[in-house]
Amino acid sequence: MRNLLILFILTFTVLPLGCRAQYAPVKVDISTEIVTIQGVSYYIHTVEKRQTLYSISRAYNVTPDILVSDNPELRQGLKEGDKIRIRRVTDYTSPVKETPPVKQVIVNDTVSPVRIQAEHIVRWYESLSSIAKKYGVTEEEIAIVNSLIGGKIYTRQELRIPYSGEAQRFAQDKNVPLNPVTEMEVEEPDDDKKEERKRDPASRRGSYTASLIIPMGGSDSASTDHISGNFVEFYQGFLIALEDLKNEFIGINLELRVFDSDRVSASEIALRGDLKGSDLIIGPVLSSQIEPVLSFAYENDIPLVSPVDPSGDELSERYPNYFHVGTPVTYQQKALIESVSDSGNIVLVFEEGGQDSEFVQITRQMLQDAGLKYKTLSYTILGGRAILPQFENRLVKENINQIIVASNSEAFVSDVLRNLNLMQSRSGYSIKLYGTPRWRHFDNVDINLYHSMNLSISLQYYVEYNSDNVKRFIARFRELYNAEPTAYSFQAYDVASFFLAALYSYGTDLEKNIGKYDRKLLQSDYRFIRRNGDEGFINSGVRVLKYRPDYSTDTGSSGR
Known part of the structure; x- marks a missing residue:
């Protein structure tokens, strides 16, 4: 019995991100040399410098796995000067450009x-x-x-x-028997059978169909090379998760359908009915493309997962079958405030007239909901050292001072840290600092201050590289793809591992049970709750990153 079924697979050889940024894409010209081998016509293409399997396959409008199948030596790598066969294909959405008439060479069978x-x-x-x-x-x-x-x-x-x-x-x-394979016929369920399937998901014996919609570079119309490159890496991480699931759930029968939204738009995929029969849809990856597919999924009672884009959580207000993986800011800040002690001195600091007024209001609301008493301090960075006395008036020496800085401005945060460092070093104030996820990407802030002030940050994504699971994933990614996994690779693994395992565990009762489902992931924690009780699902799971005075960091999961 087959354990894993994948209907449509694209495999890519890609340059590392650094290389894509350094070099512009190399033009691939269609060859004028054509041969016919055993009734099949092939272009003979000579590989030029910096051309890749991906760029060549895109130019000739074929998939990379077809190139590798026709040229097995490509498994050892693509080299400048190689001559490869590329079959002529005419049945794709975007036909191959016509070339001038050329002399054809016939190779005898x-x-x-x-x-x-x-x-x-x-x-x-x-x-x-x-x-x-x-x-x-x-x-x-x-x-x-x-x-x-x-x-x-x-x-x-x-x-x-x-x-x-x-x-x-x-x-x-x-004299070979004509029926060496036992065929299994899959029948499209009518409405009555669909209701029966809902009542007894175990009757399907672990056989499910999932559809993945991602941009893979099939045409120039839907995404840039950069975006498609990111989702090649996403797809690679997804495949590793599939293999792990096959090993974890012995006997799993999972059919995966993969759709390239660069070749055919996501809305057209839905309109053509290609997604019928799916038990779960993952994608599209861009929030602007989700709603046409989500509408189809809703009409056909199929859960849909938005796997990447942090925007689009408002769709959960209208579609109860919608899962938004990105954690809204309110839940990130709620998790951070939950780590604040009610026995300490709490001071909320923000920039007067700054661009984070909405975030400040969210933080105020979280503090109020938690029943925490706090002081406030707002100022502009033009105030400079003149603000120091006002700052010090809000601190206490007999207790820990929990300073919540509701700002994403690097200049303002730098000034706050400078003032806090002066008060901590000169006057001996005990300080516990709370910041935002963007602080991890500041270029001109002294990270030593994060550690000396015990900074805590609430994050959607954080990879603990000392984790055995992370080490194992990185090693396998390097072995399979000869590249380093990116954030997209980690994200894909988490999405596939969580949702496909949940699908296998709960079947069509997935939505009823997802709130209690827990699974160890690589860079995220998923804690799904229904929005307002009866709307779509949002992820409340975060990782709170803590900077320690000994220059170590650790995380804890929150949000359940």
Whole structure:
């Protein structure tokens, strides 16, 4: 029995982010040299400096995995001067540009008992079904030609892929049974069966369908190279999570459908009905593209996850099937305020007339809701050292001073830290500092002050690189892709690991049980709650990062 089924897989070789920033994309010209091999026409392309598998496949309007299948040597890497075969493809949404008439070279077919269209090396995430769909043949045909017993395949196995119809002739010549693979028919449920499925999710025996919608660079219309590159890295992290789930849940039967929203827009994917039959939809990744798909998902009773974009949480007000992974600012600040002690002296500091007035109001509300008494201090940085006496008047020496700075301005925060450092070093005040996530990205602030004042920050994402799970993920990512995982890679792993495991655990009762589901992730903590009791789901989970005087840091999860 197959454990993991992936219908549409794109695999990319990409440059590290630093390289993409350093070099402009290299133009790839369509070759005028064409040959025909066993009835299939190929361009012969000579690889030029800095061209990549991704850029070449995009220029010729084919997927990278087709390039690798036709040129197995590419598994060892792409080198300048290599000559590779690229099949001519005409059935994509964006047809290949016409080239001037050229002389074609006919290569005679090799004598063989069966005509073979390709030799395919099995990857760890593939199944016999996904390979058959890729080449337009049946599982039975591949099994016959390769003498597979029970339809079983294994990683790195080399399979001969016949042309459609060739396997029957081969079977007759070799007296091979015509039914070596047991076919499983999946029936599209009608409304009555859908209701029955809701009442008894266990009856599906762990068989589920998830759809992933991400921009993969299939055309120039939907996203930039930078955005598509980010989501190649997202997809790579997603695949590692799939493999881990297959190992964790023995017998899981998960069908993953992957849609390139650069090739076909997200709204068109929904309108065409391609997402029907999904038990879960992950994506689109941009909030501006979500609502058409979300509307379809709502009408068809399918949960939809917004996996990346921090905006778009307002959609949860209208769609009860919507999961927004990004944690709203109110919940980030709520988690931070929950770590403030009610026995200390609390001072709220903010910039007078600054741009963070809404954030200041949120912080005030959180303090009020928590029943905490506090003092306030607001000033402009033009006040300079003149503000020091007013600052000191709000501090106490007999207790810890908990200073909450509601500002994202690096200049203002620098001034606050300077004043606090003076009072701490000269007068011996005990200070515990609370800041915002943006402080981690300041360039001109002395980080030593974060440690000396025991800074706490509430974060949506934080990777603890000393974690065994994180170390394992990084090692596997390097091994598989010869690159370093990015924040997108970590995010994809967390999204796939959490939601697909929850889908397997709860089936179509996922929405009823997601609030109590807990799972250890790499860079996030997911704590989903319904907005206003009956609307969509928002994530209240955060990690509170604490800077210690010994220059260490640690985190704690919050938000449940």
